[in-house]
Amino acid sequence: MNPVSPLFYYTLHLADNALVLGQRNAEWCGHGPVLEQDIAITNISLDLIGQARNLYAYAASMYNGFSEKEKESCEKQLPRTWKAFGRALEEDDLAFLREERQFLNVLITELPKGDWSMTVLRQFLFSAFQWQQYRALSSSPDAEIAAIAEKSLKEVSYHLRWSAEWVIRLGDGTEESRERIERSLQDIWMFTGEMFQAAEFELGEYAVDPSTLKQDWRDKVSEVFLEAGLTVPAADWAQSGGKKGVHTEYLGYLLAEMQYLQRTFPNATW
Amino acid sequence: MSTTSNDISTEEKIIWTILEEVKDPEVPVLSVVDLGIIRKVEVNDEQSPSSVKVTITPTYSGCPAMDVINMDIRLKLLEKGYKKIQIEQVLSPAWTTDWMTEEGKRKLKEFGIAPPNPKQQFCKEEMFAEEIVECPRCGSQNTRLVSLFGSTACKSMYQCKDCQEAFDYFKCH
Numbered sequence: 094m095n096p097v098s099p100l101f102y103y104t105l106h107l108a109d110n111a112l113v114l115g116q117r118n119a120e121w122c123g124h125g126p127v128l129e130q131d132i133a134i135t136n137i138s139l140d141l142i143g144q145a146r147n148l149y150a151y152a153a154s155m156y157n158g159f160s161e162k163e164k165e166s167c168e169k170q171l172p173r174t175w176k177a178f179g180r181a182l183e184e185d186d187l188a189f190l191r192e193e194r195q196f197l198n199v200l201i202t203e204l205p206k207g208d209w210s211m212t213v214l215r216q217f218l219f220s221a222f223q224w225q226q227y228r229a230l231s232s233s234p235d236a237e238i239a240a241i242a243e244k245s246l247k248e249v250s251y252h253l254r255w256s257a258e259w260v261i262r263l264g265d266g267t268e269e270s271r272e273r274i275e276r277s278l279q280d281i282w283m284f285t286g287e288m289f290q291a292a293e294f295e296l297g298e299y300a301v302d303p304s305t306l307k308q309d310w311r312d313k314v315s316e317v318f319l320e321a322g323l324t325v326p327a328a329d330w331a332q333s334g335g336k337k338g339v340h341t342e343y344l345g346y347l348l349a350e351m352q353y354l355q356r357t358f359p360n361a362t363w
Numbered sequence: 364m365s366t367t368s369n370d371i372s373t374e375e376k377i378i379w380t381i382l383e384e385v386k387d388p389e390v391p392v393l394s395v396v397d398l399g400i401i402r403k404v405e406v407n408d409e410q411s412p413s414s415v416k417v418t419i420t421p422t423y424s425g426c427p428a429m430d431v432i433n434m435d436i437r438l439k440l441l442e443k444g445y446k447k448i449q450i451e452q453v454l455s456p457a458w459t460t461d462w463m464t465e466e467g468k469r470k471l472k473e474f475g476i477a478p479p480n481p482k483q484q485f486c487k488e489e490m491f492a493e494e495i496v497e498c499p500r501c502g503s504q505n506t507r508l509v510s511l512f513g514s515t516a517c518k519s520m521y522q523c524k525d526c527q528e529a530f531d532y533f534k535c536h
Contacts, residue, residue, distance in 0.1 A: 129510035129520060136512035143425020147454065240455035244424055247457060247536055250488050255511050258490050317490075 097166035100235065101155055102197065102294040105170060105187065106336060107238075108148035109198035111245075112188055113344070114219060115141030116351050120206050133255060134212065140248040147241045149184035157181045170195050174359060189355035193345045194338040197292075201284040203335070203344040210274040213259035215281055220253040221313045222288045222306065229301035238299055257317045264321025271322070278323060286331025294336075374406040378415060378440075385439050388431045389515050390533075392474040395432060398422065399462025402453060414447035415440060420458045422536070423516040460535045472499045477521065477532040496532045498523035 118138040125131025156167060172190030175182065201219055206212050227249055230242035263270040289307040296302060311325070318325050334340065354361060371379070382401055387393045395401055403418040417436055421429045433450050440448050460479035468478035477499045493508050503525035510520040511534075518531040 129512075132514070133510055133512035136516055139425035139427075139516055140423060141425070143421075143423060147424055236455075240453070240457075241424075244421075244454045244457040248424060251511060254488055254490055261490070320490075 098155075098159065098163045099294040099297050100238075100299050101152055101159075101163075101167050102170065103297065103300050104148050104152040104155065104238070106197040106292070106294060108145045108152060108187070109196045110202050110219075110223070111141040111148065112145035113196065113198045113347065114202040114216075115139070115145060116347055117203065117206055118212070118216070121212065126209050130209075134216075137216065137252050137255070140245075140252065144241065144245045144248070145188065146184055147244070149187045151237050151241065152187060153182040153184050174356070178360070185355065189352045190359075193340055193348055196335075196340065196344060196348070197338060198335050198344075199284075199287050200332055200335040200341055201281065201288065203341060203347060204281065204284065205343055207277060207280075208273060209259075210263050210270065211277040211281065213256050213263065214274055214277045216252060217256035217260045217317065218281065218285055218314065219288075220249055220256055221310050221317075222285075222303075224249045224253050225306040225309050226301060226303065229306065233299050233301075235299035260317055260323070261321040264318070264323045274321075275323065278326065282326045282328060283330060283332050286329065287333040287335060290331065290333055290336075292336040372406060374408055374413070375404045378404045378406060378417070381439060381443050382417070382436065385432070385435050387428060388435070389428050389517075390471070390474070390476065392470045393467050395419070395436065397464045397467030397470065399460075399464065399467075400432070400458060410447070412446045414449065415445050416449040416451060418451045418453055420453050420456075422458050426516050428515075458536070460533065463533075471533055475499050475530060476518070477530060479533045479535040482535045494535075496521050498526060498528065499530055500528050501526040 115138045118134050118141070121131060121134045122138075123131065125134055156164065159167070170191070171182070172186050172192075172195070174190045175186040178186075201215060204211075204215065207215075224246065227242040227246040230238055231246060233239040233242065260274065263274040265271075289303045289310070291302050291304050294300070315325050379396065379401075382404070383394045383396050385395045387395065387398055400419050400422060401417065402420050403416075405416040405418075407414045407416075417440075419432070419436070429452075433452075436450060437448050459482055461482050463479060471478040477496050480494055480496070495504050496506050496508075497504050498506050498521075501523060503523055505524045506521050507524060508519065509522050509529065513520045513531050513534075517533055517536065519534045520529065521532045522529045
């Protein structure tokens with residue numbers, strides 16, 4: 094995809110995963126099933142958005158230090174609006190001014206929040222992956238990626254524990270909660286496989302090849318599903334495209350809402 | 364001229380003392396020094412005026428208090444007459460509640476927030492595991508976890524089964 098500056102793409106990919114899921118979860122703010130859980134899911138949002146900030150700030154500083162040739166190779170990922178600003182690239186430009194096809198997040202992060210069962214199940218399936226990914230990246234030869242991963246891993250440990258408990262609570266709960274989480278599982282399962290299909294930018298030595306994380310992820314999912322009384326689906330077919338910028342119809346709406354202010358009032362601060 | 368905490372110049376000691384006046388905006392009894400987020404203080408007095416560099420590490424990636432803390436440190440140093448101030452953020456090694464000072468833990472408890480348990484002995488990541496957290500009001504250990512996440516990223520919610528009070532626990536991290 095980009096043989097000149099794959100680390101820039103990789104950093105954006107990690108950042109986009111965190112930002113898009115953070116924004117999606119934030120839709121629960123003021124709408125959670127009970128106050129404590131409203132606070133929990135928005136705390137998870139906050140952690141994810143914080144991780145995204147660190148990653149976007151790193152991507153921006155990397156870009157600003159690039160040679161002309163390297164800069165040229167990132168052209169496709171740069172926000173058009175920013176080019177008119179005539180200043181260095183900043184973290185907010187990458188979050189608030191890139192277009193849908195420039196986002197490299199996996200599709201599972203952009204799916205609608207659905208009901209509570211969908212939200213906690215998606216969080217669990219993604220956190221179980223993100224935990225493996227950050228753990229492996231904590232020893233990345235790229236010092237900045239390693240530092241961000243080490244920091245984020247501690248936060249994701251809490252997300253994983255919280256969401257796993259909810260999967261068990263709903264799977265092993267009432268007839269209705271079980272029915273709902275089973276339906277969510279049917280809907281979401283085909284979006285899990287994409288996490289483990291390595292894009293080219295995930296094959297550098299700074300990265301972790303996600304296909305190597307699949308078995309550990311499956312073990313964790315099986316362990317929690319066993320307690321929840323859920324069956325790990327056998328189907329292996331996966332929806333994909335996110336890492337290439339080809340998204341579901343849901344991402345555009347999410348971005349429209351999230352980016353509205355910066356697009357209407359460029360460089361607004363408050 | 365860079366020095367580590369083992370070899371602190373008089374000027375650096377002064378800065379550390381000044382930083383004790385900068386409080387966490389969310390938990391105003393705690394100073395940034397109590398929190399353990401100040402990693403290094405360097406003073407270069409070969410230049411005139413001398414320049415100060417403070418290295419800090421965030422508690423949580425998304426903690427909104429960090430931006431305020433950065434600004435408060437800068438303002439406090441300006442107030443004390445320092446003009447060339449640089450604040451740098453480092454992420455590694457990642458902050459842990461084990462860096463909180465004993466004095467900080469005492470102040471937290473007095474404020475009504477249960478201080479973090481030592482990470483190695485007590486911090487639990489297994490599902491449904493509950494740490495024993497002492498009620499900051501009545502001292503009972505008969506408490507229950509209400510929610511893993513609380514009013515700020517660094518806290519979870521507990522309730523004391525003896526005095527029935529709900530309280531924040533500064534969770535170990």
